[in-house]
Amino acid sequence: MSELKNDRFLRALLKEPVDKTPVWIMRQAGRYLPEYRATRARAGSFMDLCENPELACEVTLQPLQRFDLDAAILFSDILTIPDAMGLGLYFSEGEGPRFKHPVTSAAQVAALGVPDPEESLRYVMDAVRTIRRELDGRVPLIGFSGSPWTLATYMVEGGSSKDFGKVKGMLYSDPTTLHLLLAKLAESVTHYLNAQIRAGAQAVMIFDTWGGSLAPQAYRDYSLNYMSQIIEGLQREAQGRKVPVVLFTKGGAQWLENMAETGCDALGLDWTINIGEARQRVGDKVALQGNMDPCVLYSDPETIRTQVQQIIRDFGEGSGHVFNLGHGIHQHIDPENVKVLVDAVHEFS
Amino acid sequence: MSELKNDRFLRALLKEPVDKTPVWIMRQAGRYLPEYRATRARAGSFMDLCENPELACEVTLQPLQRFDLDAAILFSDILTIPDAMGLGLYFSEGEGPRFKHPVTSAAQVAALGVPDPEESLRYVMDAVRTIRRELDGRVPLIGFSGSPWTLATYMVEGGSSKDFGKVKGMLYSDPTTLHLLLAKLAESVTHYLNAQIRAGAQAVMIFDTWGGSLAPQAYRDYSLNYMSQIIEGLQREAQGRKVPVVLFTKGGAQWLENMAETGCDALGLDWTINIGEARQRVGDKVALQGNMDPCVLYSDPETIRTQVQQIIRDFGEGSGHVFNLGHGIHQHIDPENVKVLVDAVHEFS
Numbered sequence: 164m165s166e167l168k169n170d171r172f173l174r175a176l177l178k179e180p181v182d183k184t185p186v187w188i189m190r191q192a193g194r195y196l197p198e199y200r201a202t203r204a205r206a207g208s209f210m211d212l213c214e215n216p217e218l219a220c221e222v223t224l225q226p227l228q229r230f231d232l233d234a235a236i237l238f239s240d241i242l243t244i245p246d247a248m249g250l251g252l253y254f255s256e257g258e259g260p261r262f263k264h265p266v267t268s269a270a271q272v273a274a275l276g277v278p279d280p281e282e283s284l285r286y287v288m289d290a291v292r293t294i295r296r297e298l299d300g301r302v303p304l305i306g307f308s309g310s311p312w313t314l315a316t317y318m319v320e321g322g323s324s325k326d327f328g329k330v331k332g333m334l335y336s337d338p339t340t341l342h343l344l345l346a347k348l349a350e351s352v353t354h355y356l357n358a359q360i361r362a363g364a365q366a367v368m369i370f371d372t373w374g375g376s377l378a379p380q381a382y383r384d385y386s387l388n389y390m391s392q393i394i395e396g397l398q399r400e401a402q403g404r405k406v407p408v409v410l411f412t413k414g415g416a417q418w419l420e421n422m423a424e425t426g427c428d429a430l431g432l433d434w435t436i437n438i439g440e441a442r443q444r445v446g447d448k449v450a451l452q453g454n455m456d457p458c459v460l461y462s463d464p465e466t467i468r469t470q471v472q473q474i475i476r477d478f479g480e481g482s483g484h485v486f487n488l489g490h491g492i493h494q495h496i497d498p499e500n501v502k503v504l505v506d507a508v509h510e511f512s
Numbered sequence: 513m514s515e516l517k518n519d520r521f522l523r524a525l526l527k528e529p530v531d532k533t534p535v536w537i538m539r540q541a542g543r544y545l546p547e548y549r550a551t552r553a554r555a556g557s558f559m560d561l562c563e564n565p566e567l568a569c570e571v572t573l574q575p576l577q578r579f580d581l582d583a584a585i586l587f588s589d590i591l592t593i594p595d596a597m598g599l600g601l602y603f604s605e606g607e608g609p610r611f612k613h614p615v616t617s618a619a620q621v622a623a624l625g626v627p628d629p630e631e632s633l634r635y636v637m638d639a640v641r642t643i644r645r646e647l648d649g650r651v652p653l654i655g656f657s658g659s660p661w662t663l664a665t666y667m668v669e670g671g672s673s674k675d676f677g678k679v680k681g682m683l684y685s686d687p688t689t690l691h692l693l694l695a696k697l698a699e700s701v702t703h704y705l706n707a708q709i710r711a712g713a714q715a716v717m718i719f720d721t722w723g724g725s726l727a728p729q730a731y732r733d734y735s736l737n738y739m740s741q742i743i744e745g746l747q748r749e750a751q752g753r754k755v756p757v758v759l760f761t762k763g764g765a766q767w768l769e770n771m772a773e774t775g776c777d778a779l780g781l782d783w784t785i786n787i788g789e790a791r792q793r794v795g796d797k798v799a800l801q802g803n804m805d806p807c808v809l810y811s812d813p814e815t816i817r818t819q820v821q822q823i824i825r826d827f828g829e830g831s832g833h834v835f836n837l838g839h840g841i842h843q844h845i846d847p848e849n850v851k852v853l854v855d856a857v858h859e860f861s
Contacts, residue, residue, distance in 0.1 A: 335807060434727045
């Protein structure tokens, strides 16, 4: 494969010196870009787009043509694993992801298999390989997965949830079944991320979107514990380079010290914590990725520049910062404002 | 008015000695109770129920007939103030609260008045007076309001929101207008809570349901700042007794130290923090209310009892704890499990 021309992102995740703070945007390939909407319309459904390696590659690269980003992220969905387990993922208008066959009983959990990523998830690996070829070493490619707890919430609830009554009902009334489900998911995610690394992912990120909905001990037992197991099982080097691992629990700012002990290289931060304070708390253990409120992008260029500068100042001197939003970019954001953000990160660092 | 027979709740909020830990449940008068659903069906719409003092009193008292609760809370909605400002509150099936006339421009904010609580909100004061009469001193009555920031989110978004794009867009692009809106709301909430206290509320609680969606500095500037102003303006004594103030920011566990500096008597905690850790952080400054995950109530009596006992142990010795859930009770909870919780609090403390 081609030599990497811009390795700022990988270097910052490993706290090696960088010339400028690297930047990428969660959900950078997405609906806020008209060119994405055009490709999506050609593809058919959202899953048709995810399952087509050529089109997934096309949308992955679109934001790089507009913005001076320091990383690309695989275009895919976080729910590919439960889909490959046979739950029948689909998207209903306005309601987000749904499963045809939610998993609610001990027997259903016992019957679940661990998917072979080069079989039922081969379309993801093909996308990774295609993107790496087309990137041609311009910037590194990030692979990713949902966390076991986050996947379990959708699998048990049957889709998105506000209160997580069903999955937390299982947590409190039948912990054995939930632990079995999470163990199977941890094994599946480990295989899945290792396959992405073998296919060419140069860093991986675990998205624990719903870990912040848990009580502190439940977070450690039902979410963090399984993410630790995944991190232990990951292939951490590929093609002679370290493959950094980023851990992101939305709403997890209280638990950064625990997260930093998992052996990951970096923590993703949402916007509810000052990044300077986060750095003080985790010390030298990990790099930090984040953490602008995505809603700042609804404002004007001057405000965006001020907010970017403030976060860079709050982080302070030295390497170990990857600039990002604190969560995915919203669909109604003006792409021009994203350009302002990306350029400001490089200007002020 | 009758002498108060059970003042555990008021004493614990002021950290005075108590024989047992007091307990009440956020949204204790609500849809999980069949008798509530029956009254609601008789009333018509949800707002018809809120606006009828006799029926609001009836549902307020229903949970006290079933459970050994140490406080009653006024049955009302958090959006009564914006409704009284003329925004036209209504409830659409499955979508929650909506406003006919959201406030999105500087001119609309400038045109808003501060409601007189004994005029357009008189139905709330009448409910307070009726409930106090019917309670006959059995337990204290809690009055409440939404926080300015939380009210503003609904007023600008036009209803519930996932991402708060509109109101945060205003925050970042037109802070002057948002500050004007929040100042009017702070003044309105101060009048509203003082009127509730004059009508008979023996403690008041400010619900900042959406403060946790803000970045730390924005939380201090746009939510906490206005709650501090309200607390400063409150009448803190009535009928020869102190009227304690409880401040609750959902998702605000990171900011407890700041919240404790507002002059409130107690902090409401959601379930994402260990209550013992919270107590260490705020020290002697305030009492604490909380903080069981509402989803524990989906489980069995033995698990509920264990979780109650754990929270009481985590809080530790001494007064200053009011037991509660970390957020409102869910509608599908079995009332029998609420009885288990309430009895366990008194048994284990």
